[in-house]
Amino acid sequence: MRVSELAQRTGASPRALRHYDANGLLPSQRLANGYRDFPEQAIERVRRIRLLLAIGLDLEDVAQLLPCFAETGELTPCDRAQERLRGQIADIDAKMSALRATRRMLAGELRQWAGPPAERDPARSPDRPPAEHAEGPREERRHEEL
Amino acid sequence: MRVSELAQRTGASPRALRHYDANGLLPSQRLANGYRDFPEQAIERVRRIRLLLAIGLDLEDVAQLLPCFAETGELTPCDRAQERLRGQIADIDAKMSALRATRRMLAGELRQWAGPPAERDPARSPDRPPAEHAEGPREERRHEEL
DNA sequence: TTAAACTTTGCCACCGGCGTCAAGGTCAAG
DNA sequence: CTTGACCTTGACGCCGGTGGCAAAGTTTAA
Numbered sequence: 001m002r003v004s005e006l007a008q009r010t011g012a013s014p015r016a017l018r019h020y021d022a023n024g025l026l027p028s029q030r031l032a033n034g035y036r037d038f039p040e041q042a043i044e045r046v047r048r049i050r051l052l053l054a055i056g057l058d059l060e061d062v063a064q065l066l067p068c069f070a071e072t073g074e075l076t077p078c079d080r081a082q083e084r085l086r087g088q089i090a091d092i093d094a095k096m097s098a099l100r101a102t103r104r105m106l107a108g109e110l111r112q113w114a115g116p117p118a119e120r121d122p123a124r125s126p127d128r129p130p131a132e133h134a135e136g137p138r139e140e141r142r143h144e145e146l
Numbered sequence: 147m148r149v150s151e152l153a154q155r156t157g158a159s160p161r162a163l164r165h166y167d168a169n170g171l172l173p174s175q176r177l178a179n180g181y182r183d184f185p186e187q188a189i190e191r192v193r194r195i196r197l198l199l200a201i202g203l204d205l206e207d208v209a210q211l212l213p214c215f216a217e218t219g220e221l222t223p224c225d226r227a228q229e230r231l232r233g234q235i236a237d238i239d240a241k242m243s244a245l246r247a248t249r250r251m252l253a254g255e256l257r258q259w260a261g262p263p264a265e266r267d268p269a270r271s272p273d274r275p276p277a278e279h280a281e282g283p284r285e286e287r288r289h290e291e292l
Numbered sequence: 293t294t295a296a297a298c299t300t301t302g303c304c305a306c307c308g309g310c311g312t313c314a315a316g317g318t319c320a321a322g
Numbered sequence: 323c324t325t326g327a328c329c330t331t332g333a334c335g336c337c338g339g340t341g342g343c344a345a346a347g348t349t350t351a352a
Contacts, residue, residue, distance in 0.1 A: 293352100294351105294352090295350105295351090295352085296349100296350085296351080296352095297348100297349085297350080297351095298347100298348080298349075298350095299346100299347075299348070299349090300345100300346080300347070300348095301344100301345090301346090302343105302344085302345095303342105303343090303344090304341105304342085304343085304344105305340100305341080305342080305343105306339105306340090306341085306342105307337105307338105307339105307340105308337100309336105309337105310335100310336095311334105311335080311336085312333100312334085312335080312336105313332105313333090313334085313335100314331105314332085314333085314334105315330100315331095315332095316329100316330080316331090317328105317329075317330070317331105318327100318328080318329070318330095319326100319327090319328085319329100320325105320326100320327090320328105321324105321325090321326095321327105322323105322324085322325085
């Protein structure tokens with residue numbers, strides 16, 4: 001299939017896909033006319049790429065990680081990849097706990113400062129976990145289903 | 147105290163501190179000669195700033211959030227701040243679950259590909275969670291939704 | 293006095309993923 | 323043929339925190 005199809009089937013922009021390709025993350029053939037020709041495989045692959053990116057890895061990291069996901073019998077760089085992944089996991093865990101701490105502090109402060117019970121949506125109290133707010137006159141930037 | 151002292155007492159670079167100051171995050175007096183003069187308070191404040199930044203907020207968000215942390219009786223912009231914070235929390239939660247998924251996949255693949263037991267440190271197997279070196283974040287099983 | 297160590301402000305560089313032209317090739321439909 | 327959708331490569335822009343450099347003033351040590 002060609003870029004735009006892959007694009008709409010994955011949710012990534014054609015630009016992004018070419019970018020992945022350019023960085024060797026996305027194997028593609030070329031048709032006689034020079035157009036990229038992606039295999040069905042690519043869909044799965046793009047999903048993986050985006051997942052890894054969403055985690056906070058950069059393209060280079062992703063490139064290292066991908067061969068660990070089978071389908072080719074690569075046996076090489078998974079070593080370093082694991083370490084990177086492990087590092088990312090640790091980072092995120094750290095962020096999480098920092099976040100929790102912050103949320104606690106904030107919630108505590110807000111309770112003091114609270115004063116009059118706002119006429120706000122009562123389902124959203126500062127000391128209750130996320131519950132996924134779906135609002136926004138803001139930008140359309142929604143994160144995918146991951 | 148002056149920048150460089152605050153810098154080495156907080157771990158931030160003088161450059162960064164001036165940046166925070168320039169953006170109104172870090173209140174400072176000026177000495178007769180024009181040098182910045184930070185109060186002891188600043189140390190705590192910088193810690194907070196960096197914590198928020200580490201979470202993934204930007205300076206503007208941090209600026210909104212800081213007055214919610216007491217010490218001044220500010221009563222204003224915590225509203226939007228809360229929303230931002232909530233959004234960040236959601237993002238991080240998403241990353242976390244993505245991370246967990248990835249770890250699972252990676253671990254699974256590696257089991258297949260494993261072959262000969264590498265002569266690596268046997269304490270670190272790819273399918274066991276981080277285990278955290280020092281005072282690491284808890285392995286909390288709480289919000290698994292999303 | 294003079295050099296060294298600090299300070300100030302201001303501006304430019306960088307990173308990285310991708311948006312966004314721009315200039316041009318390909319191809320099916322009218 | 324022409325139009326228009328789709329493709330190609332290449333280049334520039336952006337964001338935002340920070341590094342780095344420059345020019346200039348201050349303070350301190352020798």
